[in-house]
Amino acid sequence: MSKPSSKPLTENEKIRYHRQMIFPGWGEKTQEKLKKSRVFVAGAGGLGSPVSLYLAVAGTGVIRICDFGEPELSNLNRQILHDDSRIGKNKALSAKETIERINPDVKVEPLKDKITRESVSFLVGEVDLIIDCLDNFDTRHILNRYAVQNSIPMIHAGVYGMQGQLTFIKTPETPCLWCINAGSPPPVVFPIVGATAGVMGCVQALEAIKYLSGIGSNLLGTLLIWDGTSMEFNHLPQKKTPDCPVCGDAL
Amino acid sequence: MTLNTKELIRYQRQMLINNWGEGGQEKLRSSTVFIAGAGGLGSPVAIYLTAAGIGQIRICDFGKPELSNLNRQILHAESDIEKNKALSARETLFNINPHVNVVPLTVKLTENTVDELVGESDIILDCLDNFDTRHILNQYAVQKKLPMVHAGIHGLSGQITFIHSPETPCLHCIFPGSTPNQIFPVAGVTPGVIGVLEALEAIKWILGIGVNLKGKLLTWDGELMEFCKIEIKKDPNCPVCG
Numbered sequence: 001m002s003k004p005s006s007k008p009l010t011e012n013e014k015i016r017y018h019r020q021m022i023f024p025g026w027g028e029k030t031q032e033k034l035k036k037s038r039v040f041v042a043g044a045g046g047l048g049s050p051v052s053l054y055l056a057v058a059g060t061g062v063i064r065i066c067d068f069g070e071p072e073l074s075n076l077n078r079q080i081l082h083d084d085s086r087i088g089k090n091k092a093l094s095a096k097e098t099i100e101r102i103n104p105d106v107k108v109e110p111l112k113d114k115i116t117r118e119s120v121s122f123l124v125g126e127v128d129l130i131i132d133c134l135d136n137f138d139t140r141h142i143l144n145r146y147a148v149q150n151s152i153p154m155i156h157a158g159v160y161g162m163q164g165q166l167t168f169i170k171t172p173e174t175p176c177l178w179c180i181n182a183g184s185p186p187p188v189v190f191p192i193v194g195a196t197a198g199v200m201g202c203v204q205a206l207e208a209i210k211y212l213s214g215i216g217s218n219l220l221g222t223l224l225i226w227d228g229t230s231m232e233f234n235h236l237p238q239k240k241t242p243d244c245p246v247c248g249d250a251l
Numbered sequence: 252m253t254l255n256t257k258e259l260i261r262y263q264r265q266m267l268i269n270n271w272g273e274g275g276q277e278k279l280r281s282s283t284v285f286i287a288g289a290g291g292l293g294s295p296v297a298i299y300l301t302a303a304g305i306g307q308i309r310i311c312d313f314g315k316p317e318l319s320n321l322n323r324q325i326l327h328a329e330s331d332i333e334k335n336k337a338l339s340a341r342e343t344l345f346n347i348n349p350h351v352n353v354v355p356l357t358v359k360l361t362e363n364t365v366d367e368l369v370g371e372s373d374i375i376l377d378c379l380d381n382f383d384t385r386h387i388l389n390q391y392a393v394q395k396k397l398p399m400v401h402a403g404i405h406g407l408s409g410q411i412t413f414i415h416s417p418e419t420p421c422l423h424c425i426f427p428g429s430t431p432n433q434i435f436p437v438a439g440v441t442p443g444v445i446g447v448l449e450a451l452e453a454i455k456w457i458l459g460i461g462v463n464l465k466g467k468l469l470t471w472d473g474e475l476m477e478f479c480k481i482e483i484k485k486d487p488n489c490p491v492c493g
Contacts (some may be wrong), residue, residue: 015318023406023436050295050443057322057439073260075368076348077302083346101328161268162451162461172315191267194302195451198295202443206473209440216407216474224476228451229461231469233478 005035005061013105017059023215028215031059035182037212038062040127042115042143044091045069046078046197047133047157047204052095053081056103060212063099066123066126067091078194115139120146129211130154130205132177137184141246144169144177148247155207156180157200161191162228164200168207168218168237175240176247180223196228258350261462262304268460270388274382275458276304277285280350282457283307285372287334287360287388289336290314291323291442292323292378292449298326299450301344301351305457308344311356312336360384365391374453375399377422378446382429388413389422393492398456400449401425406436407473409445412483413452420466420485470485481482 009017009028017031041052044067052065069091071082079091086094092110098106113119117135120142132154134140140156147154153170156177169176171238180240203224210216223236234242242248254262254273262276284305286293289312297310314336316327324336331339337355343355356368360379364388369375375392377399379385385401392399398415401422414421448469455461468481487493 012318017322018319019434019436020322020438023432023438050447053325054440054443057325059322073257074263077262077265077304080298080302080347084349086344088393101330102325104329162455180326189264189267191264191269191271193265193268193271193451195299195454195455198299198447199444202295202440202447203476203482206438206440206444207476209438210474217476219476229455231448231452231462231464231480 007037008032013059018229020058026213028191030203030215033213034059034209035061037128038064039066039129039208041125041133041149042130042139043067043133043135044079044081044095045075045133045135046159046192046194047201047205048095049079049081050198050201051131051133051205051208052099053102054101054202055208056106057104058205058209060106062107062109064109064111064127065092066113066115067095068112068114078192078197080194085223115142117142124152127152129208132156133201133204133209136187137181140177141184145246148176153211155204157204159192159200162193162196164196164226166200166203166207166224167222168211168217168220170220171247174221175238178246179241179244180238183242185198199226199228254280258304265303270460271458275460278457279304279454280306282374283309283370283372284453285375286310286378287375287384288312288378288380289340290320290378290380291437292404292446293340293444294324294326295443296342296376296378296450297340297376298347299355299447300453301324301348303450303454304348305351307352307354309354309356309368309370309372310337310340311358311360312340313357313359323437323442325439340426358388362387364396369397371399374456376453377401377450378449381432382426385422388427390491392416393421400452402445402449404437404441404445407438407441408471409441409473410468410470411445411452411464412468413456413465415465416492418465420483421489423491424486424489425468425483427486444471444473
């Protein structure tokens, strides 16, 4: 497992990140915090693409990106980490190639295994944050349980058509994913355009950067619901389920 | 021409969206967009319009990528420094979707060049970083009755509106002046969020799906993750569209 660098910023990095470091409250210290951070990106698809690309250009130290699938032609309307030449390769490996080209200072750890109850601990490893860029709730609930048990914050997002939802989970402070979305709808081939995943993925990346850098406030206990057809954004307060089988008090 | 088998597979998932279908995809393929600027906003705009299968993308930038651009301008990498940004954009976009015809325009956008640069575009995407050039583009869009998606960013905040004069206010009605050019703070995700929204507004307009941000300015504060829609009105004495 790569260790994030604890070295101060290089001259190159000071130039590369200059425009974000002049944001009030950011500066070199915050940039160094980002450089020391490790994040787990679950899924290198429609959401995982903008999430990992924008975390990379921001200078996140280590990105562990996990996907057992291979890019298919029908993915390429939205999965901008991959292109026609990557069809048949593993998505995590393809992601590493794209991300390291966009910022060679970032360490990318590609993980080619499927997330299961057995593999989740090994795959996530020691990270500061989990970003849920998955496309099914069965796997999301495995990740959620792991996040709750190990007190790792997790940014959940989901997309459908031109709609999306997003929340920042940090138990015991907030509800967990099971409190918000108990159960799993059957996996189906659903409509999706790239820009939908693009918007939600960029918002996820920003929530991650804010958390890692301590700037601004996160969507804690709030579900952001977005309808792209009308460009309506709504905040829905979320409550903990007292007897939640994942994060409930009885456990 | 109907879509070929490869295109039918590539765009399958978006064609499942209500009122999109093969007809919508063909509309996208026969459309031309003008992207003013290949920087922080232009990057996600161009990338997501390319992935969606727009026919022709005219992307205009006279600058070259610098190291300090790379925290946000995901069209470019360190190896592209010293190339022209529009040319660098074409390389990146060709890899993302070789079906899209990308026309790189390396000339500065001025009152004299705007007509030739915009050409036969159906819609204009304002991905600029200064109001002087925006007002040139706005004047042209109003004269030609072309729709223009305006966006601007600063720090972790942004704004976006859909301008289509005479139906909506023009950019001059909303922001009559020009702010002095200066180096302002910006993180990559800020133009990321706003740029992808711009791309979606353009796609919706071309397809006739949903409702565009006409007469409404969407403002976004990323620090608090708050979105606000502000009603905007035409200036009856506007020197551009009045």
